[in-house]
Amino acid sequence: MTDLDSTPPPTPHTSAEGLDAHLVIDHGTFHLDITLTAAPGDVVALLGPNGAGKTTALRALSGLAPLTGGHLRLDGAELDRTPPESRPVGVVFQDYLLFPHLSALDNVAFGPRCHGATKAQARVQAAEWLRRMGLADHARAKPRRLSGGQAQRVALARALATHPRLLLLDEPLAALDARTRLEVRAQLRRHLAEFEAVAVLVTHDPLDAMVLADRLVVIEHGRVVQEGTPADIARHPRTDYIAQLVGLNLYRGQAEGHTVRLDAGPAITTTEDLTGPAFVAFPPSAVTLYRDRPTGSSARNLWHCEVAGLETHGDQIRADLTGELPLAADLTTVAAAELDLHPGAPVWAAVKATQTHAYPA
Known part of the structure; x- marks a missing residue:
């Protein structure tokens, strides 16, 4: 000793x-x-x-x-x-x-x-x-x-x-x-x-x-x-690791009023009014998926994507999407079945501006 x-x-x-x-x-x-x-x-x-x-x-x-x-x-x-x-x-x-x-x-x-x-x-x-x-x-x-x-x-x-x-x-x-x-x-x-x-x-x-x-x-x-x-x-996650840790989709870009133009990808409409470098985040549960382009949706954000993968996430299905905006979306098993989701399936992903959160980078 x-x-x-x-x-x-x-x-x-x-x-x-x-x-x-x-x-x-x-x-x-x-x-x-x-x-x-x-x-x-x-x-x-x-x-x-x-x-x-x-x-x-x-x-x-x-x-x-x-x-x-x-x-x-x-x-x-x-x-x-x-x-x-x-x-x-x-x-x-x-x-x-x-x-x-x-x-x-x-x-x-x-x-x-x-x-x-x-x-x-x-x-x-x-x-x-x-x-x-x-x-x-x-x-x-x-x-x-x-x-x-x-x-x-x-x-x-x-x-x-x-x-x-x-x-x-x-x-x-x-x-x-x-x-x-x-x-x-x-x-x-x-x-x-x-x-x-x-x-x-x-x-x-x-x-x-x-x-x-x-x-x-x-x-x-x-x-x-x-x-x-x-x-x-x-x-307010500031890296991809933290965003994944707390379960958020996270992007970085330049804010101009209620729009954040991403460094790599399209623009995202938010409720916050910002100017300059900014992050914008939203949970997978905020994403609504459609097989055809929606006509009656009030969502300000709409992107054409493709299902890259599906996995069980708690009592829901998490869809990994690529395309105009890579993101994760959560939906019920019933909704996934009704949409006939499978790897390679084309989908439209919509997110309301009120369900996003933008903050200075």
């Missing part, structure tokens, strides 16, 4: 300043350069496609990946050169990494023991954390006897038992089935709401991010491309 006394701990914080990080890491051909700030009590979710740099950022915060530039401060203390075991950081890994030979109680007690508590003191603290997690009756159970949701809560208790000032959660719900995920997500939201320090969550699931986080930070190619509240991100 690492000798924790060999390295002095970081300077104790004197005020609740939270996280102030500029993470710069050069790793071969990959370059990470992002800024993260959060106040105590904030839950920040890192989102992005595979290879965007989310895990690298998490490893940098934990101390497992050294910075090649920038800085890392937590509650005013410099952590850049502080080894992982001396940082006031708790981590919940995707597969939990519970010690298989230890009971749930001793798994949770491990952290306090490493921080100098006696075995008896650590077990008392661990028992209290298991009680908070609703796992008092499973204290003696080994990890193999726990369900996925129970193991997740033991891992969270183990991370919180050391009273971290920064909690890192790496895809904490990814290993759960859909039914368990719903229940544990609600429990995790409650525990994070009670957490008084900073929490940083990495996830691929937009619902996890929207439910659990106060603020989203979207990373692509090692850079922050957008950040804001879940509602703001969902309402």
Whole structure:
């Protein structure tokens, strides 16, 4: 076991300043350069496609990946050169990494023991954390006897038992089935709401991010491309990845009054009055499809398209369309059957101006 006394701990914080990080890491051909700030009590979710740099950022915060530039401060203390075991950081890994030979109680007690508590003191603290997690009756159970949701809560208790000032959660719900995920997500939201320090969550699931986080930070190619509240991100996506994440058709062009002339494609009529570079977005559910050109439609936007593909999307069918304007359209299975939709079928796609949303780029 690492000798924790060999390295002095970081300077104790004197005020609740939270996280102030500029993470710069050069790793071969990959370059990470992002800024993260959060106040105590904030839950920040890192989102992005595979290879965007989310895990690298998490490893940098934990101390497992050294910075090649920038800085890392937590509650005013410099952590850049502080080894992982001396940082006031708790981590919940995707597969939990519970010690298989230890009971749930001793798994949770491990952290306090490493921080100098006696075995008896650590077990008392661990028992209290298991009680908070609703796992008092499973204290003696080994990890193999726990369900996925129970193991997740033991891992969270183990991370919180050391009273971290920064909690890192790496895809904490990814290993759960859909039914368990719903229940544990609600429990995790409650525990994070009670957490008084900073929490940083990495996830691929937009619902996890929207439910659990106060603020989203979207990373692509090692850079922050957008950040804001879940509602703001969902309402104003600025990249194709974010638009797909929140389920919107997104286009960029030049706005002239109520018209946005797309950089590649036709113009879209909107209700907003803008001038200059702009985004315009609308949900797939706003698209109405016709096999013949409609004559009585009040929609201001009409495009001739072709069905490129069809897939089940929840209780609806999502049509992937190419042609004048590539887009996604949602419709019921009954409507898809009545329209006789199939790959290669020609269709007309209509969207009302009132169902679009334009905003400055």
